[in-house]
Amino acid sequence: MRVLVIGSGGREHALCRSLAADPEVAEVHCAPGNAGIAQVATLHPVAPSDPAAVTRLAAEIGAGLVVIGPEAPLVAGVADAVRRAGVPCFGPSAEAARIEGSKAFAKEVMAAAGVPTARSRTCDAPAEVAAALDEFGAPYVVKDDGLAAGKGVVVTGDRDEALRHAAACGRVVVEEFLDGPEVSLFALCDGSTAVPLQPAQDHKRAYDGDRGPNTGGMGAYTPLPWAPAGLVEQVMAETVLPTVNELARRGTPYTGVLYVGLALTKTGPKVIEFNARFGDPETQVVLDRLETPLAGLLLACANGTLGGFGPPAHRDGAAVTVVIAAENYPADPVKGDVVEGLSEVGDGAYVLHAGTALDGGRVVSSGGRVLSVVGTGPDVAVARARAYEAVGHIRLRGSHHRTDIAASGL
Ligand code: AMP
Ligand code: GLY
Numbered sequence: 001m002r003v004l005v006i007g008s009g010g011r012e013h014a015l016c017r018s019l020a021a022d023p024e025v026a027e028v029h030c031a032p033g034n035a036g037i038a039q040v041a042t043l044h045p046v047a048p049s050d051p052a053a054v055t056r057l058a059a060e061i062g063a064g065l066v067v068i069g070p071e072a073p074l075v076a077g078v079a080d081a082v083r084r085a086g087v088p089c090f091g092p093s094a095e096a097a098r099i100e101g102s103k104a105f106a107k108e109v110m111a112a113a114g115v116p117t118a119r120s121r122t123c124d125a126p127a128e129v130a131a132a133l134d135e136f137g138a139p140y141v142v143k144d145d146g147l148a149a150g151k152g153v154v155v156t157g158d159r160d161e162a163l164r165h166a167a168a169c170g171r172v173v174v175e176e177f178l179d180g181p182e183v184s185l186f187a188l189c190d191g192s193t194a195v196p197l198q199p200a201q202d203h204k205r206a207y208d209g210d211r212g213p214n215t216g217g218m219g220a221y222t223p224l225p226w227a228p229a230g231l232v233e234q235v236m237a238e239t240v241l242p243t244v245n246e247l248a249r250r251g252t253p254y255t256g257v258l259y260v261g262l263a264l265t266k267t268g269p270k271v272i273e274f275n276a277r278f279g280d281p282e283t284q285v286v287l288d289r290l291e292t293p294l295a296g297l298l299l300a301c302a303n304g305t306l307g308g309f310g311p312p313a314h315r316d317g318a319a320v321t322v323v324i325a326a327e328n329y330p331a332d333p334v335k336g337d338v339v340e341g342l343s344e345v346g347d348g349a350y351v352l353h354a355g356t357a358l359d360g361g362r363v364v365s366s367g368g369r370v371l372s373v374v375g376t377g378p379d380v381a382v383a384r385a386r387a388y389e390a391v392g393h394i395r396l397r398g399s400h401h402r403t404d405i406a407a408s409g410l
Helices: 010-020 051-061 071-075 078-084 103-113 126-136 159-169 231-249 282-289 294-303 380-391
Strands: 002-007 027-032 065-068 120-123 140-144 153-156 172-175 182-190 194-196 205-207 211-214 219-222 255-265 268-275 318-325 349-353 356-359 362-365 369-377
Touching (some): 002 051, 010 027, 010 294, 010 349, 010 369, 027 051, 051 078, 065 078, 065 294, 103 120, 103 172, 103 231, 103 268, 120 126, 126 140, 126 159, 126 172, 140 159, 153 159, 182 231, 182 282, 182 294, 194 231, 219 282, 219 380, 282 318, 282 369, 318 380, 349 380, 369 380
Parallel strands (some): 002 065
Antiparallel strands (some): 120 172, 140 172, 255 268, 318 369, 349 369, 356 362
């Protein structure tokens, strides 16, 4: 089978790497890809959010499966177009992807499905925002209703800052603050059935100790030695299956990965957010531990045949990924700097590319998150040590990374 992956980040490099290792996969193609993905896939300079262009490319390649990485193409209806052309596609329809594209829609689906989540109000006017802030109290949580590339959420003790963010957004969701460690759980869905992958934890703030601005994610690890027994089963039963059923009932069945961002509160796991795609960088560690060949799993989702498949298997041991970010990420990352030391990374670790490009044979930075360095081992401590050892070999002028990734897993 030939597989086409849409996207260009660390997540897509991890997807392409796992697909290339699957004996059922003859060729991996990627659009647009990056300098690292070029080592495992054939790249195509096609705009990822252009439904007609992606569909044309899938036909040219003779793709037996299209896997859509980021949210923007999903919200733009790329999965709908690919499916209409008769090609199996892993990724929800534009309508179902509203679970990520609109926070208000996600809240409405969760309420209808009885899913445990923060109490919330959807607000259009400043007076409604002020009333909701006072109803829930500090810390205040204000979320832009629409896609905002990681910049839509403000969590603050400062009521004026919360009001200012709301005013800058237009429609917002104001919600109750959820206290507790965060977990990312990916459920693979075929429209009516869902199976879980192993949970991971992301580190979203830019700097050590969870300080600094929110980012797309600065590192992740799996498994979570501290996660309560039965967590996955509980979230599948309380959250994933009711959500999948509710979307099917509405005539917009969910095909793809449902990313459940959870806070483990004193009163149980509650949904912080849904995403319509794999998380980045959590995917880099989760796919490292996934033992079941990836292509068959994703194809079963696309074809609606996950029911007969059984739960995915994961390898023992752990994986930790540390993101190397460009100077001035997340504000306004500096691009075009040379990345050196990639070939010095030794056993037990490897480098996935996120924002990289080739410039006359040299790898240069081309985005905010440049590399995702993965370490593996029998436990989190060893995987973490190997990841940081590898990070030590990479040289990128002005770059920064967190030094406490996976410390909560020791
Ligand atoms: P999101 O963009 O929805 O991933 O939100 C970014 C981050 O804001 C989350 O990872 C949480 O750390 C934080 N956050 C969002 N909603 C809440 C909430 N209701 N309570 C506490 N933290 C939240
Ligand atoms: N790592 C967080 C996300 O992918 O949204």
